[in-house]
Amino acid sequence: MEFFRIKRDLPFMRYARTTVFVSLVLFAAAVAALVARGLNLNVDFTGGTVIELQFKAATPASAIRRLLVTHHYRHARVENYGTASKVLIRLPTRATKGKALAVRVLRLVSAHYPGTNLRSVEYVGPEVGSELADQGALALLFVALGITIYLTVRFEWRFAVGAIVATIHDVVIVLGVFAFFHISFSLTVLAAVLAVLGYSVNDTVVVFDRIRENFRRMRTGTTAEIIDSAITRTLSRTVMTHLLTQMMVLSMLFLGGPVLFGFALAMTIGIVVGTYGSVLVASPIVMWLGLKREDLVARKAAAERP
Amino acid sequence: MNQYPWWKNAFIGLIVVLGLIYALPNLYGDNPAVEIQATHGARVNDATVARVRRLLAAAHLPYKHIGRVAKGVQVRFRRAGVQMRARDLIGQKLGPGFHTALALAPADPSWLRALGARPMYLGLDLRGGVHFLLRVDMHAALHKALVEDTRALRRALRHRHIRYREARLTKTGVVKLRFRNAAQTHEARRLMTQRFTDLAVTSGSHNPNTLRAVMTPAAIAARQHYALEQNLTALRRRVNELGVAAPVIQQEGQSRIVVELPGVEDIARAKEILGRTATLEIHMVDSKNSLATAVSNGAPPGTRIYDNRHGQPILLYDRVLYSGDDITNASAGVDPQTGQPVVNITLNGRGAAINARVTRRNVGQRMAVVYVEVQSHLKRNDQGVPIRGPDGRRERVTRKIERVITAPVIREALGGSFQITGIGSVRQARNLSLLLRAGALAAPVSIIAERTVGPSLGAANITRGFYATLFGFLAIAVFITVYYRTFGVLAAIALATNVVLLVAVLSVLQATLTLPGIAGIALTVGMAIDANVLIFERIREELRNKNSPQAAIATGFDKAMGTIVDSNMTTFIAGLALFWLGSGSVRGFAVTLCLGILTSLFSAIVVTRALVNAVYGRRRRLARVDI
Numbered sequence: 001m002e003f004f005r006i007k008r009d010l011p012f013m014r015y016a017r018t019t020v021f022v023s024l025v026l027f028a029a030a031v032a033a034l035v036a037r038g039l040n041l042n043v044d045f046t047g048g049t050v051i052e053l054q055f056k057a058a059t060p061a062s063a064i065r066r067l068l069v070t071h072h073y074r075h076a077r078v079e080n081y082g083t084a085s086k087v088l089i090r091l092p093t094r095a096t097k098g099k100a101l102a103v104r105v106l107r108l109v110s111a112h113y114p115g116t117n118l119r120s121v122e123y124v125g126p127e128v129g130s131e132l133a134d135q136g137a138l139a140l141l142f143v144a145l146g147i148t149i150y151l152t153v154r155f156e157w158r159f160a161v162g163a164i165v166a167t168i169h170d171v172v173i174v175l176g177v178f179a180f181f182h183i184s185f186s187l188t189v190l191a192a193v194l195a196v197l198g199y200s201v202n203d204t205v206v207v208f209d210r211i212r213e214n215f216r217r218m219r220t221g222t223t224a225e226i227i228d229s230a231i232t233r234t235l236s237r238t239v240m241t242h243l244l245t246q247m248m249v250l251s252m253l254f255l256g257g258p259v260l261f262g263f264a265l266a267m268t269i270g271i272v273v274g275t276y277g278s279v280l281v282a283s284p285i286v287m288w289l290g291l292k293r294e295d296l297v298a299r300k301a302a303a304e305r306p
Numbered sequence: 307m308n309q310y311p312w313w314k315n316a317f318i319g320l321i322v323v324l325g326l327i328y329a330l331p332n333l334y335g336d337n338p339a340v341e342i343q344a345t346h347g348a349r350v351n352d353a354t355v356a357r358v359r360r361l362l363a364a365a366h367l368p369y370k371h372i373g374r375v376a377k378g379v380q381v382r383f384r385r386a387g388v389q390m391r392a393r394d395l396i397g398q399k400l401g402p403g404f405h406t407a408l409a410l411a412p413a414d415p416s417w418l419r420a421l422g423a424r425p426m427y428l429g430l431d432l433r434g435g436v437h438f439l440l441r442v443d444m445h446a447a448l449h450k451a452l453v454e455d456t457r458a459l460r461r462a463l464r465h466r467h468i469r470y471r472e473a474r475l476t477k478t479g480v481v482k483l484r485f486r487n488a489a490q491t492h493e494a495r496r497l498m499t500q501r502f503t504d505l506a507v508t509s510g511s512h513n514p515n516t517l518r519a520v521m522t523p524a525a526i527a528a529r530q531h532y533a534l535e536q537n538l539t540a541l542r543r544r545v546n547e548l549g550v551a552a553p554v555i556q557q558e559g560q561s562r563i564v565v566e567l568p569g570v571e572d573i574a575r576a577k578e579i580l581g582r583t584a585t586l587e588i589h590m591v592d593s594k595n596s597l598a599t600a601v602s603n604g605a606p607p608g609t610r611i612y613d614n615r616h617g618q619p620i621l622l623y624d625r626v627l628y629s630g631d632d633i634t635n636a637s638a639g640v641d642p643q644t645g646q647p648v649v650n651i652t653l654n655g656r657g658a659a660i661n662a663r664v665t666r667r668n669v670g671q672r673m674a675v676v677y678v679e680v681q682s683h684l685k686r687n688d689q690g691v692p693i694r695g696p697d698g699r700r701e702r703v704t705r706k707i708e709r710v711i712t713a714p715v716i717r718e719a720l721g722g723s724f725q726i727t728g729i730g731s732v733r734q735a736r737n738l739s740l741l742l743r744a745g746a747l748a749a750p751v752s753i754i755a756e757r758t759v760g761p762s763l764g765a766a767n768i769t770r771g772f773y774a775t776l777f778g779f780l781a782i783a784v785f786i787t788v789y790y791r792t793f794g795v796l797a798a799i800a801l802a803t804n805v806v807l808l809v810a811v812l813s814v815l816q817a818t819l820t821l822p823g824i825a826g827i828a829l830t831v832g833m834a835i836d837a838n839v840l841i842f843e844r845i846r847e848e849l850r851n852k853n854s855p856q857a858a859i860a861t862g863f864d865k866a867m868g869t870i871v872d873s874n875m876t877t878f879i880a881g882l883a884l885f886w887l888g889s890g891s892v893r894g895f896a897v898t899l900c901l902g903i904l905t906s907l908f909s910a911i912v913v914t915r916a917l918v919n920a921v922y923g924r925r926r927r928l929a930r931v932d933i
Contacts, residue, residue, distance in 0.1 A: 002789075002846070058391070079759075083394050084387065139887040146879040154872060188822050191884060191892045195829060195899065198880025202833070202873040206840065209869040237836075237843040240789070244782050244839070245832035251778030252828055257770035259431065259821050267829070 004236040012231050013224035016284035023281050026273075027169055030176020039175065042184045045133050051089040051105055054117040058084035064109065071108055075184070077258075136190045143194060144168070147201050155208060156296065158289040163204045166282035170200040170274045177269050189262040196270030199245075203238065204278035210234050211283070215296045223291055227283050235279075242275045308859050308923040310916055318916050321908075322803055327418070328810035331425040334414035336433075337370060338389035340396060341409045343378035350378045350404075361399050367392050382411050385765070409569070426813050428568070429820035429894055430757070432771075434764035435568035436576055439755040440541075442561045447533035447749030448479065448526060451504075455521075456481050459502060468494050481505065481519040491515045504529075530560065533749045538563060541751075544580060554818075563751065580751070586630035589622040590664070591672035591713050597621045612676060614710040622674050622710070627664055632657025638735040641727065647735035648725045658722030666719040674713040675726065771824035778828055779805070782835055790842050792932035796917040797838040797910075804834045804909035808902050815901075820894035830902025833877065837910030841866040845933055855928040863915055870911065874903050 012019075042048075053064075064087050065078040077090040089105060110116040144164055151160035174196055178185050210230035218226055249271065253264035310318075342358065344350045355372060358379060362369055369392070370382040381396075383389045396404075414425060430437050456475045463470055472484040485491040491509075495517060498507045504525035510516030521529070534557060541563060545553045554566035570576050592609045600621050605611050611619045635652040653661055665673070714727055783801065786794035808827060812819065845862030853861065881903065884896035922928055 080387075080390070084390050085394075135887045139883050142887070143880045143883040146883060147876050150875060150879060154875075187892055188825075188895075191822055191895045192825075194880050194884050195877075195895075198877035198899075199833070201876040201880075202836070205873040205876055206869055209872055233847065234843075236846075237839050240839045240843070241836040244785060244835045245829075247781040247785065248775075248778035248828050248832035251781060252774040252825060255770060255774040255777060256825070257767065259767060260770065260774065260825055263822065263825050 002236070003239065006232055006235070009225070009229045009232040010235075012228050012280065013284065013287060016280075016287065019276075019280035020284050023169055023277065026173055026176075030173045030179075033176045033180040034172070037179045037182060039179050039185045040182045041133070042186045045130070045185070045187075049091045051091070053087045053089065053106070053109060055085045055087060055113055056115040059087060059113060061087055064089070067109065067112060068105070073105070132187060136187075139190075139194060140171070140197065143197050147197075151201075151205070151208075155212065156291070158286050158291050158295070159208045161289060162282040162285040163201050163208070163278075165285055166204055166277040167197055167200045169281055170270060170277045171197055173273045174266050174269045178266070183265065184262060186262055188259065189266050192263040192266035192270070196267060196274060199267075199270065200274035200278060203241075203274055204282045206237065207231060207234055207278055207283060208286070211286070212296050215293050223287055223293075227287055231279055231283060238275060238279060242271055246271050308856055308919050310919055310923075315916055315920075318912060321807070322913070325803070325807040325810040327421060328423045328813050329806045331414040331418050331423045332809055332813060334412070335425065336428075337382040337411045337413045338385065339380050339382045339409045339411040340389055340393045341375070341378055341380050342396060342400065342404055344404060350374070354400075354404075355379055357400070358396060361395060362392060365391075365395050367395070380409070380411060382413075424813060424816065426809070426819040427816055428764075428768075429818045429823065430566055430568055430759050430764075431821045432764050432768050432819060433568045434759050435566060436570050437755075437757040438565040438567075438576075438580065438753050439558070440563045440565060440580070440751040441754045442534055442537050442563060443750045443752065444530050444533065444561050448521065448529055450749070451529045452479055452481065452521065455502065455504060459483075459498070459505075462497060462501060463494060466493070466497060468497070470494070479520060482510075483517040483519070484510075484513070485515045485517075488515060491517060534561065534563070537749060537751060541565060541580060562754075580753075586633070586711075587676045587678055588627045588629070589625065589674045589676055590627065590668065591674050592621045592623055593671060595621060612674070612708055612710045614713070620674065620710050620713060622676070627673075628653070628657045628660050632660075638732065640732065641725070644727075646727055647730070647732040648727050649735050650723065650725055652723045655722075661724070662719065662721050665716050665724075669716050669718060672713045672715050675711045677709045677711050678707070767821050771821055771828075775805075775824060775828045775831070779831055782831065786835065786838070790933055792921065793842050793845075793918070796914055796921065797835065797842070799917060800838065800909045800914040801831060801834060803913050804902075804906050805831060807905040807909060808898070811901050811905060812898065817897055817901075818894055819898075822892060822895035823898045826895045826898030826902060830899065830906055833874075834902070834906030834910050836873070837866070837870045837906060838914060840869055841910070841914065842933060845931075849931070849933070855922070855931045859918060859922065859931065863911070867911065870907070874907060878903050 059080075061078045061080045065076060068076040068078065068089065073091060075091060079088050080086065091105070106116065144167070147167070148160045148164050151163055171193055174193055177183075178189065207230060210233060211227055214226045214230050218229070221229070246268065249264050249267040252260050253268060256264055342350065342354065352374075355374065358381060359372055362372075362381070367388050368384065369388070370384055372379065372381045374380075381392065383392065412419075412425065414423075452475055456473065459481065460470075460473050463473065468485070468490050470483055470485055470490075472482060475481050483494060485494060491514070495507055495509075498505060498517070498519060502519070504521055505519040506522045507517055507519045510518055538555060538557060542555050545555060545565065545567065553568070554564065556564045558564050565580060567576055589612075592606075595606050595609065597611075597619060600606065600609070600611055601619055605621060608624055609621055610624055612622050614620050632654050633651055634654050635650075637650045639648055639650055640646070641648045712726055779801070783798040786797050788794065790797065805827065808830060812823075817823075841862055844866045845858050848858035848861050849855065878900060881896050881900040885893055885900065922931055
């Protein structure tokens, strides 16, 4: 079976302006969403409230969760803890309204389950959260820097610029979707965003590798033609790999439960946007930066692999 | 043609077999268990086993195994929910004299353990437990150090007969000294620069006969480091006291400590023990005044009535001779002459000097070791809600507990090391030495973040992670088999090898598996197939260019190689950054991602090649390949 039996190279670069324009619009929308709505940071970053309840008899966590969800505590996470009659409720909070919140929750629960005791109320300190956010941003920065250096050494600076721009584009769009739909952004999602970063560059590199090879192999042809050929020839691989990775990620999205949901969602969006970005954003940038055969062939002797 | 030499195939085979063996223990996992131990008076025997069996049967609680273990009776269950209900039931019905505790019993066979194969360590999100982030109060640590320095400075000045009018420590951490004349000021300054290198001395701005001393940045750094180290040690010992299986106690940053207690369900007790600021004080026993009179009429001035651990009163002098801070080491042992358990104590210079002086004068008298502990609880109202002060902070109540551990008779003048006898049992000696060693926290700690995952949620997370990976894997395997036919089947086998190897490596490294870690494994599976896709697409391309099948296979693998390395390298960089900056579960994800890239390179390139060689490599004239 084969999806792509393409005889002639597809003229991707002819539509470069259009594809990059679409990206720019998406990028702008993502930035707008981030600015206007902001990320819905979860307890990991903002701090939050943990409430421990002691019931008179064994009480399933699911019943309490249902009770809370129907009373405007949509984000409550409930579980049995220690013994079957102890229940732990976790609520994300923006301000430290913890005490009042705990009392409200207790009042609600004890109306349905008389004799319930509040065992403890705990917060995740906000200073910890803001620090994690800083570290996350720092991690993003270092990954971008590390990849730029690697690509400059292994390829050429234009490739590094193209890859980084495309990657930042992917990451910002993923963040934008999370902001727009107000999806809870946890530490795990941050890990997924960083994985998207690596994954997206991974993909770009495959195309770049073929561009470099084509420049050395094809004696004639403009830069645009050579890039078209490279994209066409790797298209089958690009689509296959993404399809296969997407299967795994979708499996996580549907079967992984609430903790992995955010992770899988970020990856799902990242893979789709990353495919687009690596093919239709990174390559035009390299072209517009003025990549010529001499830039790569001059290095041939030094860079050629056995 | 396309063939690996026999040794290379053998090597690959060996690695895969080793991978299988070391990945195997993870399939068995742990069984939730309840352990029953006798505390005082009661005995655990076969009758206890029979009773527990009857109790569980009556309550219709299914169990996997019940039997005697070294410390008591162990009941293994299949599910954590049953375990908890069983613990509640047994705890209620078995009555006093028995202690029931939740535990995790490894279920893997012993022959695997003999090979050193162990299951991965499950993180808190999969196993359940408590995670604490503690902040060490460095300000208090530095202040304590300065108080000691000031005291030592005063002593040194007196010793040299340098008279000071004032030598005090301000609240801002400055030691202020005032002298009578310039000569003494000068001499004091010389003494300080020579002997108190921790302090940076400057002359007072108004009065030439004053000196100001602050701690040098180097000394501050050293002190903070020391405080953190000592707190880590103390916390580690305390957690050992809690009896938690495989706890994590790690430094994080400059002033923070992470404590993870898997399987701990009693958060309150865990917190209480972690934050406990306990120390020891050494007092002299008052033998002149009558204890009976003191008990009925109140203690005479300069003395106080303490309780020993049996609750009996004992009259001690108020003055603290030296404290646990002066003990540098303590170990439990047995006196070779009497066969009695003893604790060997080593003191620092200050403690040794005091000890020598005091014991020389007081042979035949008794000396008491007092355990002092300051407990701090949140102040709560009737509903149990913490009470807040005017500044919004939760108010705390502190309670001081003092108890005489032992009050031995001084037999001879002692020095820097001595023995405490009359302890009772070897076990008590060990506890005492542990307490003395663990000592007080060098600086108070406060919990700034706390995370808890219940065992029920943990079990659910494992199941979800497992099925997500399994179905994702099956979908990929089916798809590539349809798309690349024979080569697809080979790639699916290589992919399975990748998962086995990754799990084996993680197990051998005893890495912590977290839910994001499972996501990392799943993601590696998705990305590992990329290498195979790259290779197969190249082979197809070579075939389209009318190359012979054997040549196409060889060129396909060779040409894809560079691309695979380059593209994986960038993901690897992302993984390293995650590992470096991440903490907790994110770090778990980074570890699996990075290791997964390495194993996937092996499986996708080497294993796939070996399989392809085995299927096609022998045939000299290969008409077509199934790709």
